[in-house]
Amino acid sequence: xxxxxxxxxxxxxxxxxxxxxxxxxxxxxxxxxxxxxxxxxxxxxxxxxxxxxxxxxxxxxxxxxxxxxxxxxxxxxxxxxxxxxxxxxxxxxxxxxxxxxxxxxxxxxxxxxxxxxxxxxxxxxxxxxxxxxxxxxxxxxxxxxxxxxxxxxxxxxxxxxxxxxxxxxxxxxxxxxxxxxxxxxxxxxxxxxxxxxxxxxxxxxxxxxxxxxxxxxxxxxxxxxxxxxxxxxxxxxxxxxxxxxxxxxxxxxxxxxxxxxxxxxxxxxxxxxxxxxxxxxxxxxxxxxxxxxxxxxxxxxxxxxxx
Amino acid sequence: xxxxxxxxxxxxxxxxxxxxxxxxxxxxxxxxxxxxxxxxxxxxxxxxxxxxxxxxxxxxxxxxxxxxxxxxxxxxxxxxxxxxxxxxxxxxxxxxxxxxxxxxxxxxxxxxxxxxxxxxxxxxxxxxxxxxxxxxxxxxxxxxxxxxxxxxxxxxxxxxxxxxxxxxxxxxxxxxxxxxxxxxxxxxxxxxxxxxxxxxxxxxxxxxxxxxxxxxxxxxxxxxxxxxxxxxxxxxxxxxxxxxxxxxxxxxxxxxxxxxxxxxxxxxxxxxxxxxxxxxxxxxxxxxxxxxxxxxxxxxxxxxxxxxxxxxxxxxxxxxxxxxxxxxxxxxxxxxxxxxxxxxxxxxxxxxxxxxxxxxxxxxxxxxxxxxxxxxxxxxxxxxxxxxxxxxxxxxxxxxxxxxxxxxxxxxxxxxxxxxxxxxxxxxxxxxxxxxxxxxxxxxxxxxxxxxxxxxxxxxxxxxxxxxxxxxxxxxxxxxxxxxxxxxxxxxxxxxxxxxxxxxxxx
Numbered sequence: 001x002x003x004x005x006x007x008x009x010x011x012x013x014x015x016x017x018x019x020x021x022x023x024x025x026x027x028x029x030x031x032x033x034x035x036x037x038x039x040x041x042x043x044x045x046x047x048x049x050x051x052x053x054x055x056x057x058x059x060x061x062x063x064x065x066x067x068x069x070x071x072x073x074x075x076x077x078x079x080x081x082x083x084x085x086x087x088x089x090x091x092x093x094x095x096x097x098x099x100x101x102x103x104x105x106x107x108x109x110x111x112x113x114x115x116x117x118x119x120x121x122x123x124x125x126x127x128x129x130x131x132x133x134x135x136x137x138x139x140x141x142x143x144x145x146x147x148x149x150x151x152x153x154x155x156x157x158x159x160x161x162x163x164x165x166x167x168x169x170x171x172x173x174x175x176x177x178x179x180x181x182x183x184x185x186x187x188x189x190x191x192x193x194x195x196x197x198x199x200x201x202x203x204x205x206x207x208x209x210x211x212x213x214x215x216x217x218x219x220x221x222x223x224x225x226x227x228x229x230x231x232x233x234x235x236x237x238x239x240x241x242x243x244x245x246x247x248x249x250x251x252x253x254x255x256x257x258x259x260x261x262x263x264x265x266x267x268x269x270x271x272x273x274x275x276x277x278x279x280x281x282x283x284x285x286x287x288x289x290x291x292x293x294x295x296x297x298x299x300x301x302x303x304x305x306x307x
Numbered sequence: 308x309x310x311x312x313x314x315x316x317x318x319x320x321x322x323x324x325x326x327x328x329x330x331x332x333x334x335x336x337x338x339x340x341x342x343x344x345x346x347x348x349x350x351x352x353x354x355x356x357x358x359x360x361x362x363x364x365x366x367x368x369x370x371x372x373x374x375x376x377x378x379x380x381x382x383x384x385x386x387x388x389x390x391x392x393x394x395x396x397x398x399x400x401x402x403x404x405x406x407x408x409x410x411x412x413x414x415x416x417x418x419x420x421x422x423x424x425x426x427x428x429x430x431x432x433x434x435x436x437x438x439x440x441x442x443x444x445x446x447x448x449x450x451x452x453x454x455x456x457x458x459x460x461x462x463x464x465x466x467x468x469x470x471x472x473x474x475x476x477x478x479x480x481x482x483x484x485x486x487x488x489x490x491x492x493x494x495x496x497x498x499x500x501x502x503x504x505x506x507x508x509x510x511x512x513x514x515x516x517x518x519x520x521x522x523x524x525x526x527x528x529x530x531x532x533x534x535x536x537x538x539x540x541x542x543x544x545x546x547x548x549x550x551x552x553x554x555x556x557x558x559x560x561x562x563x564x565x566x567x568x569x570x571x572x573x574x575x576x577x578x579x580x581x582x583x584x585x586x587x588x589x590x591x592x593x594x595x596x597x598x599x600x601x602x603x604x605x606x607x608x609x610x611x612x613x614x615x616x617x618x619x620x621x622x623x624x625x626x627x628x629x630x631x632x633x634x635x636x637x638x639x640x641x642x643x644x645x646x647x648x649x650x651x652x653x654x655x656x657x658x659x660x661x662x663x664x665x666x667x668x669x670x671x672x673x674x675x676x677x678x679x680x681x682x683x684x685x686x687x688x689x690x691x692x693x694x695x696x697x698x699x700x701x702x703x704x705x706x707x708x709x710x711x712x713x714x715x716x717x718x719x720x721x722x723x724x725x726x727x728x729x730x731x732x733x734x735x736x737x738x739x740x741x742x743x744x745x746x747x748x749x750x751x752x753x754x755x756x757x758x759x760x761x762x763x764x765x766x767x768x769x770x771x772x773x774x775x776x777x778x779x780x781x782x783x784x785x786x787x788x789x790x791x792x793x794x795x796x797x798x799x800x801x802x803x804x805x806x807x808x809x810x811x812x813x814x
Contacts, residue, residue, distance in 0.1 A: 031696040038355060038433035048436040055431025083356070084348025085489055086505050094505065153540045165540035166532060168507070255532045257507045265344070265506070265533065270696065 033270040079273035099258035106181035118193025140187030166255035237293030336525035349492035351473035360805040367473035367494035375799030407499035419477035434471030523812040550790040574787030585740040595777035597647035616783035621770035624784030629723030629766030655685035660709025665692035706739035
């Protein structure tokens, strides 16, 4: 088991290193921040641009820039934003909790929505309620998250002014972005719950439980659901990467002060240090979550370790 | 199903709770403004983000300033005179002005500001390039300074009204350092800094000692909201008082709403389609004239831009110095266009490419309409979207464009010189194709004189020459369109959105 964990951790470290290298190199292909910074600044000469590049440390070879960035990372220093010089560590420190909170609340909300619906569909397989839930999930799958978010704002902030349309005004601001993400996630999760539940319900121990005369609710929630939980949790762990990706878009619409907004703005202004920092941290979060899922799986199912 | 009911109950409880915080979001005496971007630093020399000006003009003053009508007027300088055959400009400074931290404003502060801008600290940022015509600034007495010029700069007085030339406090910066100053700005303006949350908001409070009179508002809060649709939603929900980016298709919605309306005014942003004047069919001036005549710009403005733009005959709007009301755009005349194309030997069905900024959904519609108009005179247009920085950094300067490309310019100095020189002078980054000695000479001559009438004459001649050669297809000058809550009184909306809320109040 120890060997398995060490191997997985080393793999994770390698992935994060590769991400930092790839991102640092890729952002430098996307255009010159000096030009972006001086856009519209009147008659900018080549000398002015060179001064700006030197001021930002961009006149050094890529290898030197990368190594100095990694050297900083080892001391927990992400560098400073090109736009104004705010510490990237501070920007990420403000943004990461907001994103993680949104991710976990969305995930929790989606479980609250999809588990009861999925079970109901499985129990009433082929009947009207099963059909209705399946159609509903298909509709949910077909919504672009961006559009759904705007529709919710229109409904819940403008037509019925119940919720703040954007920003952070305390926990109430969580409701709409989390609901949007949860609806998107639930569309897939309902189908997953339904399928695993159907498999479980045909298992022998369920028949045994029923034949003992247990109430249907106890059979469903005590016996069947517990056995469904393992594939569900695994799947949701894997879903986490996609979840973070979706949140980037949702953050944009709701002006959510998180990592997505940070990265988006950094791309627009070619703010290399902020973009590098944000992508590295997001990669780290996804890698750690996947690592935990892997390890947990390894503990639960010994056959996995040998693969 | 029991848990389903429980989930629904939890959700509706959450929704019910939401009613409380949303009502009463607007505090009395506080004006909330949504702007698109956080400039990241509030030091005047660090940035060229236009949105910096929306905030900075309330914190800082320059030696000169522009009113909401865009006219230049005295600010921290009360008067100025040109000496030594225009090689020296002497400014008389306003007396009794204090920075927000109590430090007195004097000639020393002006010298410090420009030494810093033109020295090492300024070299790291984009602002310095605007002020390199200044050789040095010398203190004459506590309330008089002399600017020694390296070369004449007719646009200097305008530049002193904004951005890098805003006057900063010497003692404060020397004691606290530049990094601290970035996030805790101090100026002489009508509002003083209270709080800054990067990427979220910036809060200012009234400066009771403001030399231009005590502002009426208690506070101004800027919120950074990038998504235009989100800005509009916040405006409709009554949580921001001024939304600065309004998608034109939402103008009617806002005007119909109970609590907000749209204010529009002539803006600095102009849009043209430039031609590859070196290759292909657009190398011929008559083809370029024909293509210009083929497009019905009035219809495009009315149908696609909801009338929130004005047709132009040169690459400038009506507020710009050098604008000539007598210069009329080529009329819409497809029949004449067809004749010109035939005479130039262009066969019907000839295909050309128009490069556009991919992120600009508004212009994408305009480009499609243009393509349809050009198709009608027998020229097939393919529209090629690029990511904006790629188009600006790689495609245009290296002369890799199609026969036509979208060019947008927002000259903040409101002086045609800035646009025309960068667009048409040989060797400039924005001018990959043209080499025209006559045009170069005209552009250079107006840069070397302070004679206003002579400059006006030359700049108008440049505009007429460019129009005659059809170096570009002038499309329109966009209005600045802002959404304002009806509770806001006396909000001047300057076209360049460099707000000064001295007289503004909220109910």
